[in-house]
Amino acid sequence: MLPTAAKCPLQLNSHGQLRHFLSLDDLPRELLTEILDTADSFLEVGARAVKKVPLLRGKTVCNVFFENSTRTRTTFELAAQRLSADVISLNVSTSSTSKGESLFDTLRNLEAMAADMFVVRHSDSGAAHFIAEHVCPDVAIINGGDGRHAHPTQGMLDMLTIRRHKGGFENLSVAIVGDILHSRVARSDMFALRALGCRDIRVIGPKTLLPVGLEDYGMRVFTSLSEGLKDVDVVIMLRLQRERMHGGLLPSEGEFYRLYGLSSERLALAKPDAIVMHPGPINRGVEIESAVADGPQSVILNQVTYGIAVRMAVLSMTMSGQTAERQLESERAAEEQN
Numbered sequence: 050m051l052p053t054a055a056k057c058p059l060q061l062n063s064h065g066q067l068r069h070f071l072s073l074d075d076l077p078r079e080l081l082t083e084i085l086d087t088a089d090s091f092l093e094v095g096a097r098a099v100k101k102v103p104l105l106r107g108k109t110v111c112n113v114f115f116e117n118s119t120r121t122r123t124t125f126e127l128a129a130q131r132l133s134a135d136v137i138s139l140n141v142s143t144s145s146t147s148k149g150e151s152l153f154d155t156l157r158n159l160e161a162m163a164a165d166m167f168v169v170r171h172s173d174s175g176a177a178h179f180i181a182e183h184v185c186p187d188v189a190i191i192n193g194g195d196g197r198h199a200h201p202t203q204g205m206l207d208m209l210t211i212r213r214h215k216g217g218f219e220n221l222s223v224a225i226v227g228d229i230l231h232s233r234v235a236r237s238d239m240f241a242l243r244a245l246g247c248r249d250i251r252v253i254g255p256k257t258l259l260p261v262g263l264e265d266y267g268m269r270v271f272t273s274l275s276e277g278l279k280d281v282d283v284v285i286m287l288r289l290q291r292e293r294m295h296g297g298l299l300p301s302e303g304e305f306y307r308l309y310g311l312s313s314e315r316l317a318l319a320k321p322d323a324i325v326m327h328p329g330p331i332n333r334g335v336e337i338e339s340a341v342a343d344g345p346q347s348v349i350l351n352q353v354t355y356g357i358a359v360r361m362a363v364l365s366m367t368m369s370g371q372t373a374e375r376q377l378e379s380e381r382a383a384e385e386q387n
C-alpha cells in the first residue's frame with residue numbers, strides 16, 4: 050500500500066488508508082474492493098428493524114452543498130445517521146456565500162463548530178481538493194461531486210450495483226451513454242471500472258459530448274448507439290448536463306433522444322440480461338424511455354439503496370484513516386520529545 054500513499058498524498062495516510070475521499074484516480078484496486086466489501090456488510094444494517102451501528106458515535110458530519118442535490122445529500126445524511134454521527138446539512142448556495150461570505154470564512158466557521166467531516170459538493174472542478182488542502186488537518190473531506198471532475202461515491206455505488214448484479218468486472222462489457230464530456234459520474238465510473246479490471250469499457254455519445262483522447266485511457270469510443278450497445282452487460286445512461294453546456298453542442302433534445310435515447314428496441318441490442326443504470330435525476334423522453342426506466346432490467350432505484358451503504362463505508366473508512374493518522378502523529382511527536 051505504501052507506494053500508493055506516495056502517489057495520492059492528500060487522500061491516503063502513511064498506512065495507505067483513506068483520510069480524505071476526493072476522487073478515484075489512482076486509488077488501488079484493493080482499496081476500491083475494500084470499500085465494496087464494507088458497503089456490502091452495511092447493506093445488511095439497512096435491512097434491519099433498527100438501522101444503526103455506533104461506529105461514528107460522538108462524531109459530527111457536516112454536509113456543505115454549494116450546488117443543489119437531493120439524492121446525494123439525503124443519502125449522505127442517512128448514511129451518517131445510521132453510523133450514529135451527529136449530522137448537519139448546509140445549503141450554502143442559499144445562505145452565507147450568497148450574502149458575500151468567502152469560501153474560507155465559511156470553512157473557518159464550520160471548523161469552529163468542531164465538525165469531524167465535511168461532505169462537499171461544489172460546481173467548480175477541484176473544489177474538494179482545494180478545501181482538503183486548506184482545512185485544518187484533523188477534518189476529513191469527502192467529495193460529493195465537484196464540477197465535471199469527480200463524483201467518487203457515485204462511482205463506487207455504481208460499482209457496487211454492477212458487482213451485486215453481475216458478480217464481478219473482468220468479463221463484462223459496460224457502456225456509458227450520453228453527455229460524457231460534462232459528466233463527473235462518467236469520469237469516476239471510467240476510473241473505477243478500469244481499476245477493477247473491466248476490459249471492455251465503451252463510451253457512446255455525439256462527438257460534441259465526447260472528450261478527446263479517451264482511447265488513450267483504454268476506452269472504446271462509439272458515436273453510434275446501436276453499434277456501441279451490441280452485446281453489453283451493463284448500460285449506464287447519463288443526464289444531459291445543460292447547466293454545464295456553453296454554446297450549441299446539441300441541435301435539440303428531440304434530436305438527442307432520436308439518436309441516443311435508450312428505448313426498448315435499442316436495449317434489445319444489449320445482452321438479454323443486461324442491466325440499465327442511471328445516477329439520477331432521470332429525464333424521461335430525453336435520455337431514457339419510461340418503459341426502460343421502469344422496466345425489469347432497470348436497477349436505477351437499487352442504486353439509490355446501495356448509495357447509502359457505500360456512503361456509510363466511505364464515511365467510516367475515512368474516519369478510521371484520520372484517527373490512525375492522528376495517532377501516528379502523536380506517537381511521532383512523543384518520540385521527538387524523548
Ligand code: NCD
Pocket residue numbers: 120121194200203233234287288328329330
Ligand atoms: C449526478 C450528479 O450530481 O453529478 N447525480 C447525482 O449525484 N445523483 C448526475 C447528474 O446530476 O446528472
